[in-house]
Amino acid sequence: MRFALPTCALVLLSACSQHAPQLSSEEQVPAFNEARFRLDIQTLSSDKFEGRAPTTQGEALTLDYLSKAFAAAGLVGANDGSFLQPVPMVSYTASESQTVTLGDLPMHYRQDIVLGSRHDNQGVEIKDAPLVFVGYGIKAPEYHWDDYQGLDMKGKIALILVNDPGFALPESGKFNGKAMTYYGRWSYKFEEASRQGALGAIIIHDTKPASYPWSVVENSWTGAQQDLVLDKATQDSRVQVEGWITKEKASELFDSAGLSLATLSDRAASSPVNVALQKSASIAFANKAEYADSYNVVATLPGQGASDEQILFTAHWDHIGLDTSKQGDQIYNGALDNASGTAGILEIARQFATQAKQGKPLKRSLTFVATTGEEQGLLGSRYYAANPVYPLDKTVAVFNLDSTNIYGRTSDYTIVGKGKSQLETYLVEAASGQQRTAVSETRPESGGFFRSDHFSFAKYGVPAVFAGGGNNPVDDATAKYKAEMKAQMKGCYHNVCDEYRADWDLSGALEDLGVYYQAAQRLGNNGDWPGYYAGTEFHQLRPATTKETTTAE
Template sequence: MKRYLFGIIMSLSLAACGGEDGKKQDVVDIDASRLKENIKILASDEFEGRAPSSVGEEKTINFLKKKFEEAGWKPGNGDSYFQELDMVEITASPDAVMTISQEAGDQTLEYGPGYMAWTKRVVGEVSVKDSDMVFVGYGIVAPEYGWNDYEGLDVKGKTVVILVNDPGYATQDPELFTGNAMTYYGRWTYKYEEAARQGAEAAIIIHETAPAAYPWEVVQGSWSGPLFSLETADGNMNRVKIEGWIPGATAEKVFAAAGLDYAAEKVAATKAEFKPVPLKAKMSLDMKNKVRHSKSHNVVAVLPGTERPDEYIIHMAHWDHLGKDESLEGDQIYNGALDNASGTAGLIELAHAYKNGAVKPKRSIMLMAVTAEEQGLLGSQYYGQRPLVPLDKTVAAINMDVLNYLGPTRDVTVVGYGNSDLDDYVVAAAEKVGRVVRPDPTPERGYYYRSDHFSLGKVGVPALYLDSGVDSIAHGEEWFLKQAEEYTAKNYHKPSDEYSEDWDMSGAVADLTLIYEIGLRLAGEKTFPNWREGTEFRAMRDAMMK
């Protein structure tokens, strides 16, 4: 395995130097032991789960600043390594009880096991009283698919109840939406946004593990405690009063009490002719909130290009995780070792690789560790709205979120494969080391819309989300996928996502070396990659580049 990894690094090094004539051999400075040590530090209890606007943030961003300085990188925001965000933190009281009233009686749901809810409105208290509940299927309005789940429905004062994911996943029909692959319409973020556009009072998503791609414990961990938003002039009053989730078993009871078959209604919701269904139920919830206005920070470092320093390639990863939950028994710290201390430590390795490489990038390289990804991609969203360099001078963004800890793979995964010309760069780099490029093996989970590259994509910048492959050289594909599933089920967004000395980071080194070569090639060119024809971001990029 060591011999294989040495071959990867040397092949990439020769390619990065423009040939195999031996005149320049760039020994890529990406070190597994240094990578592990930095993950260990970032995921230690001392950093308290790296929550935005916390002591953990202060430790994290200063640690990154120090590492970028030591690697010889310049501040990315004038004379500062930080881009400051105005944030608002809202913590809902866990004592609130949701009541669903029906003719057969009331269901009283306890915060945590029974429901999860919050408000994005910047208010000390929010109340919904006897709000009529109506099932709106997948809660999608998509003219390009001839789809409108809200057609003919006035939802003012109502609570809309929504299925997670989209109809293509439910039917596995490749002609419906994009079949098994989730679209943005399947994401919870979209569903709350659309409910607000429709004028609903509250929006509740029904949780089921398979279409959501994570168990209920992830819902509890992700939406409890302090939740962050970017400050807005209207205090987010354009959002619905209450956003939340209920378990599928609870939904079944509500449907049954209304004389409806939940399974049959789910099937009906997969048809374009679906009509909203009243649930003969009323929802009530009073939530008291602790509101705190605060600051958070993206960490940005730059290595100026030697010939075209006004053009940039961005490497990005989110530094934040879920912080500390003092209401938990036992371990209260969400250390976030893989998610995403690993990707953040990967940025430090790229800093060494670019700075110490024999080939100096002609375009500038930006390393950006963003905040509040776990709160809805807020740090990258802020950067997309207020970029530090012009978007039409931003060549591409390459994102890292959870590095490979299971050893080298024969393949490499492009999440969102087929979206942009950047796929060709991955294929070319992978072929040189005998690796195969594959699309995301689980497109139904919507990973393309769940990490920070998407914030750059939404503003037109070609954005690449590269992941490890799934075909382990040592153990095969079945073993690798089993390990990944176990991580999702047992550790994802849980306090148990902790650093382990047993991790084999040689696969991460191989992936980082691949990412380095892609970035170095982009930095050496004069052309700009683009989105593929027909993608939702192509027109925006074309207009920008004119």
């Protein structure tokens, strides 16, 4: 089902919302300090920080840097005076030496397959486990879809397509068309396989529907894999082995079973499907579990008048860290992803703190959460949302920064998953003030709304947005620069070449910070409680309304 906006929502999104005032002299967006912004990005992504992996020396350096920066700006530690919120985590490290045979085909680790186990089990030893193709691995009653219908998955391993049926048949009306739903995310697929009692789950990688190449899987899913410490019942029900297989090797496996992956994929897009391959899997590898706390950094700028009501800014400080098995450069510096976003919330915090010192504080409080473990599955934001420092029913909104714009100024402004909540109207209006047009992302099939920290809050009904950048450079010179920088950055997502570059044009990023700043400034003083529109996934949790409360007024 496609999500249709009601008439009132369309009015709000057309920038004619009546609840937001015109920009006053006291609401002017400050001039952000580009040199300071650059220095934060450069420092956090320097080799000294070793790629900022959770529970490493790189984390210790990052926590110290952020805590001192927030304190120097005049913010206070939100966790009983401390800037740190402990996040209990466990790191699972699967051996690089794996013996994996699917059907009669031996699999080569990294080249063909990447497997791990999120259990404290010393290792995995599976013999002759039946392989079952379960289409997209989706059980969604609201879409009348069940790929597991009639199956008993106990002792079996599921082979699962990436994304959801809407991607394959965007004009069919299935799911949300080309825009990925949460059912298309890898995290959901492993969760559902676990609920079905499967022994294991392996996703068949395909670059277009996944929206990233195999190299991202190889780089992100090898080495230590962090996760939250779960309760025993949840942990025990999880699949014993999970991972990815290349499309090429999966096709070879299906061929050996007398089946066609291409044909079955077509069937899976049209209707629920599951087919036993009449082949089995044997998997063996050592596995290590290590427990340690990681930390979110949580800093608050108290409001005056409605200080118990919170507006959150989030950005994940973590990246992939070190890979000592690599030849040459071994550090995943994560400059764009996400030293840039972390630097962004620091700069916004400083500007609001300066305004407060000048006698112009917001009525509502602002809290800045630099989260851990986003790259491992939104771990820090998931933990905060489940264990909030401030109650979620007092949390008005969340603005998330994840990889800022390094390609120069744009005439448009991208809102990922545009059309979900009234919170977006604040961005539409602020962007309009910059003579920019708010648009949806160009590739909704990549599931961007479900891939960053704002989603952890959306699942609880807190209006949350992920926005910034655009596709249309403001002039020919910027377009030329963008094309050149895009070529330089190609392949750097989750790779060692994501390093700070002194020639990045950050003017567009600074404008994006201004949009968030102005949106939070207005919401921080006007008492509105935005909600989710009817027809969206989160409407029932906090519905949009035409009547706004005035607690902060």
